[in-house]
Amino acid sequence: MATTAKPARPKGLAVLRIALQSRKSATMLAFGFASGLPYALLIGTLNAWLGEVGVKLATIGVLSWIGLSYSFKFLWSPLVDRLPLPGLERLGRRKSWIFLCQAVLVLAFAGLALTDPAHAIGTFALFAFLAALASATQDVAVDAWRIDVADEQAPVELLSAIYQFGYRIASIVGGALALVLAARMSWASVYLVMGGLLLLVAFITLRAPDTPRPESATLHRELAEPGALTPAARGIALAVVGISWAWAIGTIVVFMISMLAPADPAAPLPSVGDFTRAYGPWIIAATVGVPLLTAAVTNWMKAHARSVLTAPETAVSGLRTAANHLYVALVSPLAELSARLGWGVLVVIGMILTYTLCYNIWSSFAFPFYLDFLKYSKDEVAFASKVFGIFMTMLGISLGGFLFARLGRMPTILIGAVLPILGNFAYADLAEGAPHIDALGAAIGLKTLFGLFGFDERMIRLLLAISFENVSTGIAGAAFVAYLSGIVSRNYTAVQYALLSSLTFLIGSLGRGIAGEAFDTYGYATVFRWTAAAGLVAVLFVLLEWARVRRELSARPEEP
Template structure:
């Protein structure tokens, strides 16, 4: 079946076989904890008047989705105890889903005001399990594909399930919370996660790949075991140190200071340690990758399966990219790091901005952001696809970067009363349609931001797909797409602190300026001639199975 099946036809196709029907449910299972932890949770905290600095620090739980490739080798090879008889994939899915249900219930029973440390710990663990579930689902989707339930169709159905989850965990959650309170919302969503275990038990288990046929390194030549161990140790220590730094500061920031003491500054942490975290997680691994390209042997080493998997997850993606692009890899990695920064960095504060600062109701935000906003995102994606086919890759990338930066100025205007938005609405006669002026302002701002985000997202997925090697598509795409979360996530804690000190409008203007970094790097990459050194096209399963999305409430 063609991957171009969309809309109602896609939904009917999803129910046409056991595999696709299960994939629809598992796509929902993947998307529900993501939206509840990364977006909706902030609406709950904002309603309780939790400080924006605390919300910014807590948003670091989203890094679990960026770092998930680090433990993917373990998930790929091991089976959880007691559940092993369910199969390699289903056992992990059942473990994650049941644990997520329990954690959502525990979040519902925890007071974020008086026990913010416990609340944060539960959220971190839930994000880790949610990211692990995504790792398993990506592998399961590819392994159970056949001539009828193709990877393309399964990936599209998976995304459809994600969209349903975004509506349930976003719009529906806001509407229910306005009537019953947030604890009951999370209790109900926990029950939904438990019900989804039935879909996992109904899922066909993928066949294990025999050990002698599994080749985690493909045809890539690797260093000898000693040098490979050195490379893995250096990269592993760098990633481990970065995670420990972030975790330690998160614990410190969420622990109430002693009487007369001062809470640690997220801004100071970002200035002091942010660059070093990027060095440890990006620059050092890239240098190690360049070194392994010089000392590798003509054939992959055999008999070291665990090291092969770790090498594939931590070193191989950058090693192949550096080997192919040489110095151009510097521009590519820099562009990937900052392309979505201007909207990803303030995403956790959108709900507090709408609900607390601007005073919109849950129902109004649910309609404007989660229903109307989804349509605008689809329009942006469609615009991106049209521009790709008519103008090409780099012009679309440039338009996406520029509009994403400019859209933040809409929110700066909204934060200062909406004079510019009022002028726009008056010129086009939008206030004459009978809608409430406050809602018109909000919908115009959300329309501009979501169209820009959809355009930039479509452009970015196409760009990463174009530079990804066909041979190592899945693992390379996973790493490169993970990097998009890194810089934005690092700055979120400092952004919350800045909003409390200087207000929303100056911060939105600053994020718009940050977006100019992406514009500049797109121009450099365009000048470098990326289309002329383009890698073979990535298979559809890489781009569909691992879409690059910025968490949006």
């Protein structure tokens, strides 16, 4: 019997052509743009503005903690999923949240434009945090919208490709175009222009299709079946994990306030390094260790029939539904993972926490490094980092897929862990005048090749460093996404992936504070080498995971 082949996934400009053929796909393009633009402006471009007006790198590092909003967004995703917004619900269950977030983003960008970060960094940070929170929440609603509206004419795979296309366009607009505009107008004007673009998307949101809100029912029926933990036991586990997360987030926010808006401006600012050394391990313990331990305890209770249901649970309420959402988001993913992997879960979590550490820890300082330390122009950085660099990242992603198919999962993951370490050494060399980059570029002919396009020696150094870094991180990113996709359970795909992917950036985001202080104290080259050394921890965990996987495969019975 003949089978119908699945249509090939569109690529490149074919995605744009298809996106403009229907209202639903065109809306997805706009939503992808609306998701990518705030991230580019808040996590990267904002630091170029701060560096230009003389804000210290230590302060920039602390302000970059607003990026944790994207890591923690799964915590309030149940609220976005279940709560009708008064006055806006008539727009649609997803559209109402998306429109609200876009309105907040427009107001927050206007607030940034009206605030001078050199003299009111606390107020500036408040607007930036508000924008990051709205952006992360918009991502939750947009992801849900994409799944909800998918149908045969617009399958979720096509909508996902269109979303990524819109997101990449936004990365160029919020990165390269923003820098080009900033060379010709004030930064405040740039952010007003970007807010205007989001306002246009908000009008598109009002015309977007949506799906009706389902009637309230028992969420995740497996929680109500015999053998599942009782609601009281789940409530205790949820409270323990929730209090741990709340303490960690509260500790970070309180320190950010003390650093960016001190009660006594005349007093010396607290040390980011001291805070990270004193509280960093406890924050990791609260957000990773406590949930893992709680998951292990719930698994033990179910295995020994302690505090479990003996009959189906039939009670339904809004509070119970919300609690079930939070339990499935915070406890169930790690409980399933630890039950399936046993002690091996410690290796998996260790690898997830450290894999991107080598380059995530300094990524927020890229623009200050290029613009303020190396003295490249905004136009040069816009082209090198956000146009040329994006193509190099896409090349790296393609190479990662090729290596995954030819070499296998773990060898590609190991390559992805090693190459960014070498990339950090390349940046250390760039900070010291690029003698090794010059020699390597001349030896392999790249210096001559770039010269044919009219680039001078100084620009060639930047392009070569960015080439290696972006190709390396592209390979690492492709390998790691494939790894995470393979490690998650089919029963918990969405929530488990959301939780594990959020942990990927936790240590790197926390480390940006101490990295900023270290850049101020020791200089770029030294810190680049330190972060390269930190990447060796990821290599160790990859080797341990490789050994665990081999041991697991050898223990399986041979299949016919």
